Amino acid sequence: MIGDTVRERYINPYTDFGFKKLFGTAMNKDLLISFLNALFSGREVVRDITYLNSEQLGSLELDRKAVFDVYCENECGEKFLVEMQKGEQEFFKDRSIYYTTFPIREQARRGTWDYELKAVYTVGILNFTFSDSGRSDFKHEIKLLDTETHEVFYDKLTFIYLEMPKFNKREDQLVTMFDKWLFVLKNLSSLFERPAALQERIFNRLFEAAEIARFSPSELSNYEESLKNFRDMYSVITTAEKKGHAEGLAEGLEKGLAEGAARKAMEIATSLKAAGLPVSEIAKLTGLAPEQLQSL
Numbered sequence: 001m002i003g004d005t006v007r008e009r010y011i012n013p014y015t016d017f018g019f020k021k022l023f024g025t026a027m028n029k030d031l032l033i034s035f036l037n038a039l040f041s042g043r044e045v046v047r048d049i050t051y052l053n054s055e056q057l058g059s060l061e062l063d064r065k066a067v068f069d070v071y072c073e074n075e076c077g078e079k080f081l082v083e084m085q086k087g088e089q090e091f092f093k094d095r096s097i098y099y100t101t102f103p104i105r106e107q108a109r110r111g112t113w114d115y116e117l118k119a120v121y122t123v124g125i126l127n128f129t130f131s132d133s134g135r136s137d138f139k140h141e142i143k144l145l146d147t148e149t150h151e152v153f154y155d156k157l158t159f160i161y162l163e164m165p166k167f168n169k170r171e172d173q174l175v176t177m178f179d180k181w182l183f184v185l186k187n188l189s190s191l192f193e194r195p196a197a198l199q200e201r202i203f204n205r206l207f208e209a210a211e212i213a214r215f216s217p218s219e220l221s222n223y224e225e226s227l228k229n230f231r232d233m234y235s236v237i238t239t240a241e242k243k244g245h246a247e248g249l250a251e252g253l254e255k256g257l258a259e260g261a262a263r264k265a266m267e268i269a270t271s272l273k274a275a276g277l278p279v280s281e282i283a284k285l286t287g288l289a290p291e292q293l294q295s296l
Contacts (some may be wrong), residue, residue, distance in 0.1 A: 010210040012189035014127055016069075017226035019084040021209065021219075024070045026051060028209050032070065034202045036080065037162065038177035039123065046074045056102040066099050076117040079103035086230065087237050088128040096122055096159060104157075125185065129163045138166035159262040172195045269293055 011018040023032045029049055035045045049072040056066045070082040081099060089095060103120045129142075142159040143152050167182045174180050174197045184198060184206065194207050208214065215223060269288055273279070279293050 008189045009192050009212060010188050010207065011212055011223065012230065013185050013210075013225060014084060014189075015226040015230045016084075017223045018189075018210075020063075021068055022206065024051070024054075025081060028205065029072075030202065031206055031209065032072070032082070034177070036082075036123075037258055038181045041176075043179065044078075044121075046080075048075045049073065049080070052079075056106070065104050068099065071103070076118070077119065081120075081122045083124050085124055085126045085128070086233060088126075088131070096124060100157065100159075117156055119158070122154040122159045122246050124159070124161045126161055126163050127165070129165050130161075136148075136166065136249050168247070174198075200257070266292075 007035060012035075013019050013022055029051070033049060036044070036049075040046075040059050041101045052073060054068045054071045056068070058167055068081050068200070069084055071080070072082075073079050081098075081103065083099075100120055100122050104117065107117050140159075140161045140163070142161075144154040144157060145151065146153050162182065164182070164186055165173065167186055167201060169179055171183065174183055177200070180198055180200070183195075184203070188210060188295070194203065212220070214225070265287070269292075273293070279290055
C-alpha cells in the first residue's frame with residue numbers, strides 16, 4: 001500500500017533513492033547503458049558497465065571524502081561519474097572538478113608506469129540552470145581546449161552538464177533517444193501512463209522499475225523518506241529564492257529613494273548658493289558634506 005506522502009504512479013528520479021534505483025543498481029544497468037549511449041549519440045558506445053565503489057577517500061588521512069551518485073566503468077576501463085544535482089551550489093563547478101580527481105588518481109599503478117590514463121567522463125543532470133550562462137541550449141560538453149586555436153588539447157577528460165529546466169520539448173517533439181530520455185527524466189513522476197512516443201523496449205524496463213506499486217515495503221519506506229528530503233530541500237530553495245527576490249526589491253527601492261533624496265538635496269544646495277548663502281550654512285541645511293558642495 002502506498003504511503004501518505006506518495007501520490008504518484010512512478011518514482012521521482014530527482015530523489016536520491018529514485019536516481020539510484022534507476023541508474024545505480026546492477027539489476028537496472030541496461031537503463032544507464034541506454035542513457036549514456038543516447039547522451040553520446042553513438043560517439044562513445046557503451047556495451048557493458050561495472051559499478052565501482054561510490055565512496056572514495058583521498059590518498060592522505062586529511063583528504064576529503066567524495067561520495068558519487070553513480071560511479072562505473074565500461075568494458076574499456078573508461079570511468080563515468082553520473083550525478084543528479086538537485087540544487088545549485090556556490091562552488092558547484094569546483095566540486096565537479098574535484099570529484100574527477102578521484103577516478104584519475106586511482107588509475108596510478110605501483111612500480112613502473114608511463115602515466116597512460118583511461119578517459120574520465122563526468123555527467124551532471126542539473127535541476128537548475130547556470131546563473132552565469134545566458135545561453136538557451138541546455139547541453140554543455142566541456143573539454144580542455146587550447147585558448148588560441150580552440151582545438152581540444154586533451155580528449156580524455158570530459159564534463160557534460162544538462163540544464164534540465166531548459167529542456168521543454170513536448171511528447172510530439174521527441175525525435176532522438178536523447179530527447180526521449182530527457183523527457184522521461186524530467187516528467188516521470190507526473191506521468192500516469194506510458195507516453196506513446198516511448199515505445200522502445202528499454203522503456204519497458206524503465207517503467208517497470210519506476211512503478212511505485214511494485215516496491216517492497218522497505219523500498220517504499222526508503223523512497224518516502226527520500227521524497228520527503230527532496231521536498232524539504234525544494235521548499236528551502238524556493239523560500240530562499242523568494243526571500244532573496246524580496247530583499248532585492250527592498251534594497252533597490254531603498255537605493256532609489258536615497259539617490260532621489262541626494263539629487264533633491266543638490267538641487268536645493270544649488271539654489272541656496274545662488275542666493276549667496278555660505279557653504280557652511282548650506283551644508284547644515286541640506287545635510288550634504290562641504291566637499292560635495294565644492295563643485296556647485
